[in-house]
Amino acid sequence: MWNIIRTFYERSVFRTSERAGGSLSEGPSLDLSGKRTTFSRRPVFRILLLTCTLLASLQLRAEDGYRLWLRYDRIDDPSLLAQYSSAITAMIFPTPSPTLLVARNELLDDLGSMLNKKLPIRTSLADNCLLAGTPMTSPVIAQLLSSKYPGLSGDGYVLHTQQTEGKHLIIIAARSNIGVLYGVFAFLRLLQTHQSIQDLSLSSSSLIQRRILDHWDNLTRTVERGYAGASIWNWHLLPGYIDQRYIDYARANASIGINGTVVTNVNANSLVLTPLYLQKVRALADVFRPYGIRVYLTAKFSAPVDIGGLKTADPLDPAVQKWWKDKCDEIYSLIPDFGGFLVKANSEGQPGPQTYGRTHTDGANMFADALAPHGGIVMWRAFVYDARPQTGHADADAHKTAAIDSDTHEIAAPDRFKQAYAEFTPFDGKFRSNVLIQVKNGPIDFQPREPFSPLFGSMPKTPLMMEFQLTQEYLGQGTHLVYEAPLFKEVLDADTYANGKGSTVAKIIDAAASGAPLTGMAGVSNIGNERNWTSHPFGQANWYAFGRLAWDHTLSSRQIADEWIRQTFSNQATVVSALEKMMMASREAVVNYMTPLGLHHIMGFSHHYGPGPWLDNASRADWNPVYYHRADAYGIGFDRTATGSNALAQYQPQVRQQWLDSNTCDEKFLLWFHHISWSHKMKDGKTFWEELCNRYQSGVDTVKWMQQQWQSLTGLIDKERFTQVSMLLDIQEKEAEWWRNACLLYFQTFSRMPIPPGVGHADQTLEYYKSLHFPYAPGSGGSL
Ligand code: GCW
Numbered sequence: 001m002w003n004i005i006r007t008f009y010e011r012s013v014f015r016t017s018e019r020a021g022g023s024l025s026e027g028p029s030l031d032l033s034g035k036r037t038t039f040s041r042r043p044v045f046r047i048l049l050l051t052c053t054l055l056a057s058l059q060l061r062a063e064d065g066y067r068l069w070l071r072y073d074r075i076d077d078p079s080l081l082a083q084y085s086s087a088i089t090a091m092i093f094p095t096p097s098p099t100l101l102v103a104r105n106e107l108l109d110d111l112g113s114m115l116n117k118k119l120p121i122r123t124s125l126a127d128n129c130l131l132a133g134t135p136m137t138s139p140v141i142a143q144l145l146s147s148k149y150p151g152l153s154g155d156g157y158v159l160h161t162q163q164t165e166g167k168h169l170i171i172i173a174a175r176s177n178i179g180v181l182y183g184v185f186a187f188l189r190l191l192q193t194h195q196s197i198q199d200l201s202l203s204s205s206s207l208i209q210r211r212i213l214d215h216w217d218n219l220t221r222t223v224e225r226g227y228a229g230a231s232i233w234n235w236h237l238l239p240g241y242i243d244q245r246y247i248d249y250a251r252a253n254a255s256i257g258i259n260g261t262v263v264t265n266v267n268a269n270s271l272v273l274t275p276l277y278l279q280k281v282r283a284l285a286d287v288f289r290p291y292g293i294r295v296y297l298t299a300k301f302s303a304p305v306d307i308g309g310l311k312t313a314d315p316l317d318p319a320v321q322k323w324w325k326d327k328c329d330e331i332y333s334l335i336p337d338f339g340g341f342l343v344k345a346n347s348e349g350q351p352g353p354q355t356y357g358r359t360h361t362d363g364a365n366m367f368a369d370a371l372a373p374h375g376g377i378v379m380w381r382a383f384v385y386d387a388r389p390q391t392g393h394a395d396a397d398a399h400k401t402a403a404i405d406s407d408t409h410e411i412a413a414p415d416r417f418k419q420a421y422a423e424f425t426p427f428d429g430k431f432r433s434n435v436l437i438q439v440k441n442g443p444i445d446f447q448p449r450e451p452f453s454p455l456f457g458s459m460p461k462t463p464l465m466m467e468f469q470l471t472q473e474y475l476g477q478g479t480h481l482v483y484e485a486p487l488f489k490e491v492l493d494a495d496t497y498a499n500g501k502g503s504t505v506a507k508i509i510d511a512a513a514s515g516a517p518l519t520g521m522a523g524v525s526n527i528g529n530e531r532n533w534t535s536h537p538f539g540q541a542n543w544y545a546f547g548r549l550a551w552d553h554t555l556s557s558r559q560i561a562d563e564w565i566r567q568t569f570s571n572q573a574t575v576v577s578a579l580e581k582m583m584m585a586s587r588e589a590v591v592n593y594m595t596p597l598g599l600h601h602i603m604g605f606s607h608h609y610g611p612g613p614w615l616d617n618a619s620r621a622d623w624n625p626v627y628y629h630r631a632d633a634y635g636i637g638f639d640r641t642a643t644g645s646n647a648l649a650q651y652q653p654q655v656r657q658q659w660l661d662s663n664t665c666d667e668k669f670l671l672w673f674h675h676i677s678w679s680h681k682m683k684d685g686k687t688f689w690e691e692l693c694n695r696y697q698s699g700v701d702t703v704k705w706m707q708q709q710w711q712s713l714t715g716l717i718d719k720e721r722f723t724q725v726s727m728l729l730d731i732q733e734k735e736a737e738w739w740r741n742a743c744l745l746y747f748q749t750f751s752r753m754p755i756p757p758g759v760g761h762a763d764q765t766l767e768y769y770k771s772l773h774f775p776y777a778p779g780s781g782g783s784l
Helices: 002-020 044-062 080-089 098-115 139-148 179-193 244-255 275-291 319-333 360-374 416-427 485-492 505-509 538-550 557-568 574-593 625-629 653-660 667-673 687-709 719-751 766-771
Strands: 028-030 035-038 090-092 129-133 159-162 167-174 201-204 210-214 260-262 296-300 340-343 379-380 435-440 464-469 518-525
Touching: 028 139, 028 167, 044 485, 080 098, 080 719, 090 098, 090 435, 098 179, 098 275, 098 653, 129 139, 129 625, 139 159, 139 167, 159 179, 159 625, 167 179, 167 210, 167 464, 179 244, 244 275, 244 340, 244 505, 244 538, 319 360, 319 557, 340 360, 360 379, 416 719, 435 518, 464 485, 485 505, 485 557, 518 538, 518 653, 574 687, 574 719, 687 719, 719 766
Parallel strands: 090 129, 129 167, 210 260, 210 518, 260 296, 296 340, 340 379, 379 435, 435 464, 464 518
Antiparallel strands: 028 035, 159 167, 159 201
């Protein structure tokens, strides 16, 4: 576009100058690059130039997705614009802190562009004035909070309208500076989503203390399981060069209440703890601080050996303990509000305490002791499945290495499902008070659908932190439109029965049920340096939804989708309704076309892209899809009842009861817990095989329907994102069919049953699907 404008411009200039028979240098003006120059005063030329400038400015405002949900375009409904405009005519916003300063500037800029006017800043009350601050900055706010919102806590905020001294005020108030920034973003959200601001009296406080993005970003700038380009952290140029992205990243996170970032991969590199890198981390922390975002790092357990010159990293060795204490002192001297460490230990090749014959408590508590004097915390991951035997575990079998008999293909293996529970529950109550155990939402690994991890509700004396995965490692990676909020909510709302009915996972992690002193929720980031941050424009919704749910897990998926759509795309009813329907259907669709009815972990090896249910030769049995689906001539599924691995025993009796009987088990979890026959009768009377085929087809059908929905919005969405999403939906449709075809052809070799009518037939052979290889599939920049 730009080139076309320039060519047109140059040609016109050339022709005009030819016709004029002379020089263009007749008067001053602005050229297209904004520099002062001279041009012909001929009207034709001037019109042309104006047109070009207009087109160029439109081009600059094209929706490339960079602005995320923080677009703040002018309110396009004239009557609403008039209402907002007359309700907000000035602002009182003292800024005695960097956070209040960024909050005021954000409000000023964004209201300026939404209302198309610059608001005057006042120091005394005026009618229709916006008053923002804390009890420290305003007696009116002090009075309001103590009289009407005495329970407002920590970083919570209040949006309130009232008459004071005969003047109508809109108040954004909080007890802390960061609360004011959150209040500012909440107020801006009201306007961006076209809500009324006439009679406000709302307050909101976070239900979870630590709301953290985990970046699996390597120092090389590759991103493990990243599908949106390279890491946004430009380590080479830090600390001298501060990319504008760092600031916009902080703004975006603060706007949804995220207050922490782990900037490095859990498959860790000790180098980040060297002085050279700590200076770089400090530069990031300085940028994030005003936005209330703390920086955390991943600590590699072997760092004392890797970079400290010690011979061991044994957590009980005094020299090792001292090394970590000194390291923490060094970090806090640079970053006084450093959050702490996230540690992946004794998992997938990472070293840990068990490497030295020690336990998870020995390891976690060593870090905890080094961090405690500075107020730091340890997030110790429970994602473990290749630990060595240790003393004191509940289920010794869970630790044996899984193996497949190469002749019979029989799986003689313990159940990986059971390992985290087996390794951690014996240590309940034995961790220091500044340790959070970070548990993935399900027992295996971020599958499209998993039952909740049995650890939730099983460690009443230990604070557990939720780990969700925003990056779509197992949900179509960079190309599938999958809105993950329904997945998050399904887990958060699941009842553990740990303290009787109603002990939901959400209540366990927000401490309402367990009374834990420390609470947290982490989301593995889906952010990269693609212009639009997440590559798929709808990936932004998962970042957004994670932040909103970490703040308030009682919000519904639909509510979050609604506000995200309005801010990111449009407030037009047709757009909102179509996109909301697509988003709400998308998670169930991916479950259906990839892993319906409780199938899990049947994707391609290592890169995890595409279907690979036939794979059986990985070095560990539990990296093989055949280990998980166990298809044979009789049927399919993993028996986790007492006749099988008995993983069900890790749940409370009421939960166990829900899933125990294959005839009453919720069908969405059927193959998680049962090995059932191909002709098993499903609730709708069909055989399991028919149902399986239909589910795969229904996943494909939903994607086709999503394509139609999207196409129905032609002309209502900006061209750039419209085209991007159209192309991505085409890929998604092809890949959904690929999953259906490959999986059904493969499973049919066991079921020997026909594909029922209405289910699409494969256009290739099973051998063809098996022959596909993707050596450069993205996202494998890590250890596996
Ligand atoms: O799901 C697996 C991923 C690994 C990841 C690991 C983990 C960072 O395939 O890439 O490693 O989980 O969560 O530690």
